Amino acid sequence: MNRYSRQKKLHQIGDAGQEKLKNARVLVIGAGGLGCAVLPYLASAGIGTLGIIDGDKVEETNLHRQVLYTERSLKAFKVEEARDRLEAMNSSVEIEIYREFLNDRNAYEIISAYDLVVDATDSISIRYLINDACVIAGKAFVYASVFKFEGQVSVFNYRNGPTYRCLFGGKGQAVQNCEEAGVMGTTVGLIGMLQANEVIKIITGTGEPLSGKLLVYDTLKNNQHIFSFKKNKQLKIDEEFFRDHYQKEDLPEITPAEALKSKHILVDVRELHEMPQIELNNLVRLPLSELEENIHLLNKKDEIRLFCQSGIRSLKALKILKNKGFQNLKSIRGGAREISKILNDEKEEEYIH
Amino acid sequence: MKKLKQVQLDDNQKKENMINIKYFGAIAEVTNCSSENIKKSSSSLNDIIQEIYSKYDLKHIPLKFALNQKIIETTEGIDVNINDEIAVLPPFAGG
Numbered sequence: 021m022n023r024y025s026r027q028k029k030l031h032q033i034g035d036a037g038q039e040k041l042k043n044a045r046v047l048v049i050g051a052g053g054l055g056c057a058v059l060p061y062l063a064s065a066g067i068g069t070l071g072i073i074d075g076d077k078v079e080e081t082n083l084h085r086q087v088l089y090t091e092r093s094l095k096a097f098k099v100e101e102a103r104d105r106l107e108a109m110n111s112s113v114e115i116e117i118y119r120e121f122l123n124d125r126n127a128y129e130i131i132s133a134y135d136l137v138v139d140a141t142d143s144i145s146i147r148y149l150i151n152d153a154c155v156i157a158g159k160a161f162v163y164a165s166v167f168k169f170e171g172q173v174s175v176f177n178y179r180n181g182p183t184y185r186c187l188f189g190g191k192g193q194a195v196q197n198c199e200e201a202g203v204m205g206t207t208v209g210l211i212g213m214l215q216a217n218e219v220i221k222i223i224t225g226t227g228e229p230l231s232g233k234l235l236v237y238d239t240l241k242n243n244q245h246i247f248s249f250k251k252n253k254q255l256k257i258d259e260e261f262f263r264d265h266y267q268k269e270d271l272p273e274i275t276p277a278e279a280l281k282s283k284h285i286l287v288d289v290r291e292l293h294e295m296p297q298i299e300l301n302n303l304v305r306l307p308l309s310e311l312e313e314n315i316h317l318l319n320k321k322d323e324i325r326l327f328c329q330s331g332i333r334s335l336k337a338l339k340i341l342k343n344k345g346f347q348n349l350k351s352i353r354g355g356a357r358e359i360s361k362i363l364n365d366e367k368e369e370e371y372i373h
Numbered sequence: 374m375k376k377l378k379q380v381q382l383d384d385n386q387k388k389e390n391m392i393n394i395k396y397f398g399a400i401a402e403v404t405n406c407s408s409e410n411i412k413k414s415s416s417s418l419n420d421i422i423q424e425i426y427s428k429y430d431l432k433h434i435p436l437k438f439a440l441n442q443k444i445i446e447t448t449e450g451i452d453v454n455i456n457d458e459i460a461v462l463p464p465f466a467g468g
Contacts, residue, residue, distance in 0.1 A: 054468040142468035165465035167398040249444035
């Protein structure tokens with residue numbers, strides 16, 4: 021077969037490398053901007069099996085950067101459109117699609133079925149899930165993410181190397197995605213290409229993967245910086261951790277301390293006169309009595325933490341929002357009293373991080 | 374001639390007391406620059422980062438710091454030397 025002759029000519033690839041590509045099973049999580057850059061190059065290079073998971077449908081605002089899709093793809097499932105395009109590009113590649121989002125129930129099972137994972141999502145909370153499931157399943161994952169004209173790329177859990185948690189620690193939610201921040205197709209294209217390149221390097225054993233290294237690329241200045249980081253040996257991600265951590269996600273309540281640690285949107289559903297008054301940058305006041313008429317002030321994509329005085333009305337508010345299609349909701353146990361206690365304790369302490 | 378020398382000396386002195394800070398992603402938007410030299414006001418990395426935090430009010434953004442291209446787990450107890458480079462790195466979310 022002549023198809024791969026040019027890349028096989030590279031002695032780092034050769035027949036042996038091509039065989040490795042053919043035998044590889046790669047899962048691409050997210051068929052958006054990064055996914056659309058990664059997928060056609062992996063398919064063209066002759067990766068044997070490509071899994072694609074994404075529950076989204078193609079929207080008009082995707083087309084400027086998600087170049088696998090055409091105007092005729094609008095309203096169709098991304099994974100199905102992507103599969104059709106990729107099969108037309110290289111019919112020898114097996115494409116396995118999952119018309120759903122990765123979640124705590126399907127993550128381990130799906131990830132286990134592949135050799136290598138590509139994180140092409142736009143959500144930090146899903147990134148932690150990918151990280152933890154990959155650690156337990158013993159799979160490396162190639163990470164990339166974009167902010168405006170900049171991109172980050174790294175390879176996590178490569179041969180038991182450092183993971184995303186070693187790099188960024190606990191959850192950091194106050195970060196904008198493409199929808200909120202804006203993005204150019206060329207930026208996700210470039211960063212996705214670096215990601216696809218890491219995949220090919222890892223499978224063929226060529227060069228040095230970005231394990232323990234964070235590459236930050238500024239497309240406006242064409243600056244590249246590489247920062248090294250180490251494995252955090254105190255972190256222990258095992259099945260027990262996974263179970264505890266992600267089963268907890270199913271409970272409607274969290275502790276005030278947990279809620280304050282993260283930078284999720286806090287919604288105070290008490291009436292405006294109720295004491296103690298709580299002031300925080302990430303706090304919104306929406307009294308329960310007016311919640312339904314003000315629901316447009318909240319974004320369904322945000323992680324929302326509700327509280328009232330003691331924790332009863334906030335559970336009611338949670339139900340109302342859930343019925344309106346909100347998913348990322350928690351009620352803060354103990355409500356305003358507990359929260360203000362913690363805040364008063366913290367007031368004295370000026371600390372970093 | 375004498376005057377020129379004096380100016381050069383001042384510049385050198387200035388440089389000798391500087392550290393370079395690099396900002397990435399959303400942080401560069403807040404600081405309105407991707408890199409700046411600041412006076413080394415303390416030899417403690419913690420103090421310097423505290424200074425950056427209060428200068429730009431960065432408290433609400435989760436950050437990681439790198440000293441001379443090495444990401445550090447904690448800013449406590451680390452010394453900064455002249456001409457060191459500190460990078461301020463936020464996580465990215467877009468894709």
